[in-house]
Amino acid sequence: MLSLAFRNVFRNKRRTIITLLSVIFAAFLINTMRFMAYGMHQQALSNAINLNSGFIQIASFGWLENKPITRALDVDNRLLKKIQVKEVNSISPRIESHALASHKKNSVFVSILAADANLEKKITTLHQKPVRGKFLHQLETIQKIDQEGRPVYFANIGHTLANNLDAELESTIALVSSQFDGSVGALLIQIKGIFRTSDGHIDANQVYLPLEAGFSLYGLLNTPEKKQYTSIALGISDYLQAEQAYAKLEKALPRPELAHDQNPEDSDLFDPVVNFWPRLIPGLYQMMQFDDLQNEATLAFLILIMAFGILNTVQMSIQERTRELGVLIALGTRRMQLMFMMVVETLCILLPGLALGSLGAIWLGDYLYHNPIELAKELTEAYAAFGMQSINIMAIVNLEQLYIGLASLFLPSVLLALLAMRRVFKIEPVEVISAQ
Amino acid sequence: MGYYLVLSCCLLIGLSQATPAKPLTATEVVQQGEKKMRGTSSYTRAAITIEKTRFKRTMVVDSWEKQQEKSFIRILRPKKDKGVTFLKLDQNLWQYIPKIGKEIKIEASLMHDSWMGSDFTNDDLVRTSSVIDDYEHSFLDAVDSNQYKILFKPKPGAPVVWGRIISSISKKDFLPRRNEYYDHKNRLKKVMTLSDFKTMGGRFIPTRLEMATVSKGRVRSKTTMKYLKARFNLSIPGRTFSKANLRR
Numbered sequence: 001m002l003s004l005a006f007r008n009v010f011r012n013k014r015r016t017i018i019t020l021l022s023v024i025f026a027a028f029l030i031n032t033m034r035f036m037a038y039g040m041h042q043q044a045l046s047n048a049i050n051l052n053s054g055f056i057q058i059a060s061f062g063w064l065e066n067k068p069i070t071r072a073l074d075v076d077n078r079l080l081k082k083i084q085v086k087e088v089n090s091i092s093p094r095i096e097s098h099a100l101a102s103h104k105k106n107s108v109f110v111s112i113l114a115a116d117a118n119l120e121k122k123i124t125t126l127h128q129k130p131v132r133g134k135f136l137h138q139l140e141t142i143q144k145i146d147q148e149g150r151p152v153y154f155a156n157i158g159h160t161l162a163n164n165l166d167a168e169l170e171s172t173i174a175l176v177s178s179q180f181d182g183s184v185g186a187l188l189i190q191i192k193g194i195f196r197t198s199d200g201h202i203d204a205n206q207v208y209l210p211l212e213a214g215f216s217l218y219g220l221l222n223t224p225e226k227k228q229y230t231s232i233a234l235g236i237s238d239y240l241q242a243e244q245a246y247a248k249l250e251k252a253l254p255r256p257e258l259a260h261d262q263n264p265e266d267s268d269l270f271d272p273v274v275n276f277w278p279r280l281i282p283g284l285y286q287m288m289q290f291d292d293l294q295n296e297a298t299l300a301f302l303i304l305i306m307a308f309g310i311l312n313t314v315q316m317s318i319q320e321r322t323r324e325l326g327v328l329i330a331l332g333t334r335r336m337q338l339m340f341m342m343v344v345e346t347l348c349i350l351l352p353g354l355a356l357g358s359l360g361a362i363w364l365g366d367y368l369y370h371n372p373i374e375l376a377k378e379l380t381e382a383y384a385a386f387g388m389q390s391i392n393i394m395a396i397v398n399l400e401q402l403y404i405g406l407a408s409l410f411l412p413s414v415l416l417a418l419l420a421m422r423r424v425f426k427i428e429p430v431e432v433i434s435a436q
Numbered sequence: 437m438g439y440y441l442v443l444s445c446c447l448l449i450g451l452s453q454a455t456p457a458k459p460l461t462a463t464e465v466v467q468q469g470e471k472k473m474r475g476t477s478s479y480t481r482a483a484i485t486i487e488k489t490r491f492k493r494t495m496v497v498d499s500w501e502k503q504q505e506k507s508f509i510r511i512l513r514p515k516k517d518k519g520v521t522f523l524k525l526d527q528n529l530w531q532y533i534p535k536i537g538k539e540i541k542i543e544a545s546l547m548h549d550s551w552m553g554s555d556f557t558n559d560d561l562v563r564t565s566s567v568i569d570d571y572e573h574s575f576l577d578a579v580d581s582n583q584y585k586i587l588f589k590p591k592p593g594a595p596v597v598w599g600r601i602i603s604s605i606s607k608k609d610f611l612p613r614r615n616e617y618y619d620h621k622n623r624l625k626k627v628m629t630l631s632d633f634k635t636m637g638g639r640f641i642p643t644r645l646e647m648a649t650v651s652k653g654r655v656r657s658k659t660t661m662k663y664l665k666a667r668f669n670l671s672i673p674g675r676t677f678s679k680a681n682l683r684r
Contacts (some may be wrong), residue, residue, distance in 0.1 A: 070488070070490065100540070102538065102540070107540075148537065150535065150536070150537075174536040174538050175536075176533060176536070176538075176540060178553065179553070180490075180491070181486075181488075181491045181493050181553060182486060182488075182493075182550065182552055182553010182554065183493075183516065183517050183552055183553055184517070184520060184531070184533055184535075184552065186533045186535040186536040186538075187535070187536065188536050219516075266651060266656070268489050270490070
């Protein structure tokens, strides 16, 4: 049967080559698309995490959705000890909220992130971005006293925000906010650095302050025994370590249960909880899921086209050899043996095709990983306008993606081929032999 | 005999001329109460205590008001809020913040936001909306026979945030004892309780106002305003209601 199968594969060389090429092309295209989608998603994730959120943050229950300052987290040494699991390299306590920034006749609502600049450096990559002036960690001091005896804290803001406020380096900006106890919080800041990231949202909204400025602006507790922060960002090396750390921290800081119609933000529970990156950047997470869904839908078409190609080849093959198959059956060959022969024929085309196509995809994926295609400047700016960081066109060769790609091609092809092979069971030897 | 005939005729003529006393409308009841609680001008000093889940704090404020068009508030205590002032002229509201030496204009859209983190809104403190002009009033069945129960329904286009207000007003002195504030989905959101009625500044007024924020039937927080001093119909210099006074 095996030798028959091999002979039959090369019987119609043209058809075999065409089918083989279609399998190679499909495998190449599908796996390349998977590697590229995976690579670009990982890049977007890495950009977002490294620039701002980190993989994991600790915050009080109900804070994350709207970040009200009234849900600040009470932090003492006990909590700090609990969160420092093996995978955590560094921690950075933060005070994040909103304020009204005013300069000359311009006022803009801004997001405030007050943190220790030296600790933030270990978690985010903001300090690697281009800046006019200096980043906070490069300054020798964090504040000065103005002529009226008021403290003026130093700050970094994005270039878009600076334009919107008509502010420059050394400009003094007034910040007004609501404090933890509801009273009016207000602060003067002086711009010491204007940065440019590729994230339009950060460039247009974010103000970075020293941690002490955050305590002053929002009236949070700051004593040696206990402090109030809004969140604690954890510095973790990579995604795998982050998953392990998250599993441990979730057990150590269980999330409180609420009645199904109760809003966490309205609850009286302020327990510390762990927020993993899908919660921290839900927009990106949902975009990735939607993108995956779109890709799968597109790939499904390709897979079907290829699988129907295999189906066609098998059907034609049976059609041409009906008499021959009838003779074999008449000579005593069992139909299952014939099925086996046809399965081998199909695999002789499918397996090399998949292998060659996948090898091509791995080569291209590796090339794109080391030589990503950078987007044009206009497209980068268009991304930034929508608050998204631009990403290069790159790929990451990932075994999981490869196995999924191969399985998604192999299984439908074999299934359709088996459907076509049912015809073998309908062959009547007497009829087909006596037919002209 | 003749005398009694004349007297009887006079009585009959008199009785035929007499008209029955006209009952007050709901609007008139509300107007009576407003007239009693306010004068054409007023000065008050009040202690405002805010109680929330995680903190409790007290402020002392001075407040001047002229009719319903001008209002000025200065915070005296605590130290971190001292010197914060508010000025209302017609429908415009400004706030001065000494920490940064700047005044900011509070937009009309923010009038129903919390005032200084309390359960009162900016509108409650400076009264940009009017319970008489902005609402239609009607009686409801009162549980307590000594009180009117009046429904306040916003007039179309009125700049108010409430779907309706139900007020329990004493029949004796026309002063409210309890106000319930409902949103447009008919959910009870706030309850104001007025108590400690005393004569202050020549008027009989409630000197303790408690505003509680309610969510799903539970009191989430409350703010108590206790009047320490009050004077009515006094002469207030025009410069009190000026932007320059914000910084003084």
